[in-house]
Structures are given as structure tokens and as C-alpha cells.
Amino acid sequence: MLPTSLLRAFLLAATATLGTARPSWPHFTVGQEHVEVLSMRAAMPLNPAAVYDVTCVDASLRIVFHDENVAQLSICGGISGSNTRCAGGPQSTEAQSASAKFTLAPVTPGAVLNISKVRWEQCVRAARAICPTGSMAGTCRGGASNGDVKFSLEKP
Numbered sequence: 001m002l003p004t005s006l007l008r009a010f011l012l013a014a015t016a017t018l019g020t021a022r023p024s025w026p027h028f029t030v031g032q033e034h035v036e037v038l039s040m041r042a043a044m045p046l047n048p049a050a051v052y053d054v055t056c057v058d059a060s061l062r063i064v065f066h067d068e069n070v071a072q073l074s075i076c077g078g079i080s081g082s083n084t085r086c087a088g089g090p091q092s093t094e095a096q097s098a099s100a101k102f103t104l105a106p107v108t109p110g111a112v113l114n115i116s117k118v119r120w121e122q123c124v125r126a127a128r129a130i131c132p133t134g135s136m137a138g139t140c141r142g143g144a145s146n147g148d149v150k151f152s153l154e155k156p
């Protein structure tokens with residue numbers, strides 16, 4: 001039979017484990033963007049043609065889905081809410097949130113970014129269908145003033 005003190009220690013350890021395993025929501029600091037991405041994912045059909053030249057760089061890197069969503073909506077200074085495309089015609093953009101960092105640039109020299117939120121979302125979604133986890137790179141079809149847009153997703 002187990003000594004009571006040992007049993008008590010076991011129960012304490014089990015309780016502590018349960019405590020840390022509890023889901024850590026609410027993470028509502030970025031609610032608007034997060035809800036927006038999730039609703040787009042639910043509504044938008046997968047369009048495999050939205051991306052090409054996809055490389056799964058390191059599938060073992062743990063890029064947190066939530067971070068990826070936030071970074072995804074933070075390109076070009078933010079494309080959530082009423083911004084429906086990359087504004088201001090930048091030559092490149094970077095967007096980072098914790099474990100996720102996107103970098104985008106037009107393929108065609110001299111072109112500027114003009115990617116719409118829908119096109120960008122379709123591009124990342126199609127790339128994630130090929131590379132479900134980790135870092136990746138690819139080319140979104142269209143999305144620049146002229147031609148396509150190269151992107152990478154890294155863990156910074």
C-alpha cells in the first residue's frame with residue numbers, strides 16, 4: 001500500500017501538470033485579426049493555382065498558427081479591417097509576430113507590391129496545403145503592380 005505522503009505528492013504533481021496543460025486562451029490581444037483570418041479560411045475554397053514554386057524549408061520548426069495569422073495580416077503595415085490590399089506600393093514588406101515572420105517582394109524588378117488581402121490569403125492557404133508545418137517559401141500568382149510576388153515564412 002502507498003504511503004499517504006507519496007500519494008499526496010503524486011496528486012500534487014498531477015494537479016500541477018493539469019494546470020499547465022490547460023488551454024491558455026483567452027489570447028484576445030489580436031482578436032479582430034484572428035477572427036478575420038479564421039472566417040476567411042472557413043469561407044474561402046482552396047485555390048492551388050494561387051501559389052507556385054513552393055519550398056517547404058524546415059517542416060520541423062514550430063511556427064505557432066496564431067502567430068502566423070497575426071503576421072499574415074500585418075504585411076504592408078496591416079491589411080486587416082478596412083484595408084483590403086497592400087497599401088502604399090512598397091517594394092517589399094516584412095511582418096513578424098513572435099514565432100512567425102513573413103517577407104514579401106515582387107518578382108519583377110521595379111514592380112511594387114499591390115496584393116489584395118484575398119489573393120494573399122489564398123496564396124498562403126495554398127502553400128500551407130503543400131507545407132502544413134514549419135518554414136516555407138513560394139510565389140503568389142499576381143499581387144504586384146506588374147507580375148507575381150515572392151514570399152517566405154520563417155521562424156525568426
Ligand SMILES: *[C@@H]1O[C@H](CO)[C@@H](O)[C@H](O)[C@H]1NC(C)=O
Pocket residue numbers: 089112114144145146
Ligand atoms: C493595384 O490594384 C488595383 C486593383 O486592381 C489597381 O486599381 C491599382 O491601379 C493597382 N496599383 C498599382 C500601383 O499597381
